[in-house]
Amino acid sequence: MKFFSFDELTYPSLPEVGPEIKFTNRFCDPMVVAQSYADHLDEWAICEELGFDGAFVNEHHFTALNIQPACNIMAAAIFMRTKTLKVGVIGNVIPLRNPIRTAEEFAMLDCLSGGRFIGGIVRGVPQEYVSYNVDPFSSHERQREAFIIIQKCLNEELFDYEGKFWKVTNVSIWPRPIQRPMPFWMPAGSLESIEFAAEYHINGAQVFGPPLQFKECFDLYRKVAAEKFGWQPGFSSFVGARLIHVAETNEKALAEIRDPLYYFFRTLARPVINPAPLPGHASDKSYSHRKRRDRDLPGPSSPFEEMRRDGFIVAGDPDYVARWLEEDMRTAGYGNFLGMFHVGSLAHDRVMNSKRLFSKYVMPALRDLNVDPEAVQAASGKSPEVAASNPYEVRSARNGDADDTASLPLFRDFNYVLSGHSPEVVRSFAGRKEGNRVEAGWELRVQESGADGFPYEVILVGPSNDSRGGAFRLMLGDGEGNAAPADAKVKIEVVDPASGKRQLAFDGTYGEFAAIDDQHAPQAALGVRGRAVAPSRHLINITVSVPAGSGAIDPDDPISFFEIECFKNWLNITA
């Protein structure tokens, strides 16, 4: 069993007023909020010292139930107070947020914490759709689309995405996260949520319900994961969340928690706007799996003892709490306990005492429960889709080595093709004697500026971990329609006319080109073999040479041509 601490961060001092009064922010004293933040940060930070595995925060909007609508900020604050504790969000309301921004914040939190972050998503509750004024019928679609974009941001190097709600291009977030894949949690009580969580291997959390209700949801998750998505969740895929309070005696615990508990439920049911059940948020089959009715599920107005019996609050001395939770964990079958210690208006010192007692007496008694075999644990939380996608490697250019790079594709991100028709071509030449060889080819010169007036440089792209270089296609005739000899030497050089400095981009034989049936077939062409940069006024020489007297080469022969796929870099445009 792993232990986590999670609180709604409820505003602690709302007056008791009738339903005719809206809890707008005129009831909010920012100094009370400041003190609440400080108290909660102490309560989360102490989790590290007490041996908890992690702490969780979450967001709600337009309600005193939860006063951390930007909960990622709170997660960052907890990270600054801890060194080893995992911290997660459960979660961000992703249908109502920009998914790229969400992913950027998640990646930042992961880097900020050295890989201790746990991502989390929620679909949002009615008053959030109302005040954001978003179509509730689209909530499921928005959630799915946002989650896909977040996953792409976190796991892919560069992507475009076009969906129903989002169209994004050239996305490559900085920083990328340390954890790949990043673990995710979400509440999963309805059929739709369970199916979504099972599809993407997201840990499913249950809150507010008797053990048998938890069990039904987790069993359904297992069934869906196995039958629909082909994997077996372990205990670690499931999260049981419960309001909890531990004191030295049962009497003390109950006396301390009763009023804060009712305060919590009163606040839960009173967002600023409380609309009728929002359409489109669920489906009629959503809750068909909850068929057991051993007892009514208690509501906010239920008798305290009934709520305690059914696990809406687990309150008592350490012995009671340990026994109750052991039964719960065995019945429901979860491997992560999410204790909600700061219940409603409970005083800070009582929360701290409760956590200390829980850590000292309850956690050791339950640690060995519901622990997965190692193999299952390793599989949990990893989306096959994500795991299969490009494992991140820092890529760097490397020296050309044909043997190493032959199996790599050609450079695909070229944006320019040099050919005999390019404005850079100065002239073609033939019959030039160089020692005991005769040379022919093309001489190119990078212009001062392009047709649009902007200066540029031409980069001949050599091999890297990604590619075997930009495509280089070449065919040469002898002036009479016959191919050039196979042993002719082929070179591409970039020459700085001012200094005479040379960069060699290709060195090979014509036979290598002649051996390719169709140089324009996909991935058939040779690649440029060394990176060379040709700024303004630099020359690019394509030279073919044969021993004197061994045959003619004519670049103006009708069959002669060359193409170099390269990168044209405009020097004053950044994107």
Added chain:
Amino acid sequence: MSAGYAGYASLFNRKSVEIDGLKVLYLEGGHGEPLLYIHGLEGWGAWDSYHIAFGVTNHVYAPLLPGFQDGRVPESIKSPADYAALMSGFIAAAGIDRAVVVGHGIGGWIALRLAAEAPKLVSRLVLVDSLGLRIDDEAETHLRDMDREAFSNAVFARRGPVLVPHAYNPDFGGEFQDIQNSQDFKRYWRCREIMVKWLGDQLYDPELPNLARNITAPTMVIWGREDGLASVQHGHRITDLIANSRLAVIEGAGHSPMKDKRETFQKIAHLFLTESAELGVEKVTEY
């Protein structure tokens, strides 16, 4: 793509207007093309989930049929035809040129007459478990003779305890409710008494078939498979009579699909109102 606004849909006002000497109370909310919702046995008073569903894409007017609040149907209202005339006046009084008209049960009966007799006022029509037709070889419904058990079984397909997820977050808990102890049932039972007092057992309008044949507005007919007041055969009959119509039959729903299968009902209505291709082109679809 469906475009809609939860914020506008959740806001509503209570208003009233006087038509031919009768004060008509109504709820008004939402955003978009006008939509007139004529209630059935569920009565009136709350801005319910289905009002919000309509309001996501439409400006909703939900009048209370005079008489269904205090139990005293006005002398001038002898039949559903008189309510149809009143609704025609309501549309004019609200300053609307034309509206989508949705009617449930007795409201469907009224909506059907309105669409047939004042076609210019009705851009589209949604009929939900409408009353007023008779099917040969099928026993007539006698509201007067129904006890609470029989009435409950006719109106609701739900039996025994039903899990009602919490409104503030459906993923967080819920409560089991017995339908006969619910507020919904109490409202239906009271409206049944008003109907019996007003119409007796006469849930049949012989003019309806011919009127239905004249309806040209695109029409969505939605029916609960287990409707015990007007069987699903009534839905098929109406769909046969109205040329430009489609029928959606909702399994596991009785006379009030918006209560028994809330989300399914709302989804169908939403697809129709947004002219979504997802609705398909089949004459009859089962959900």
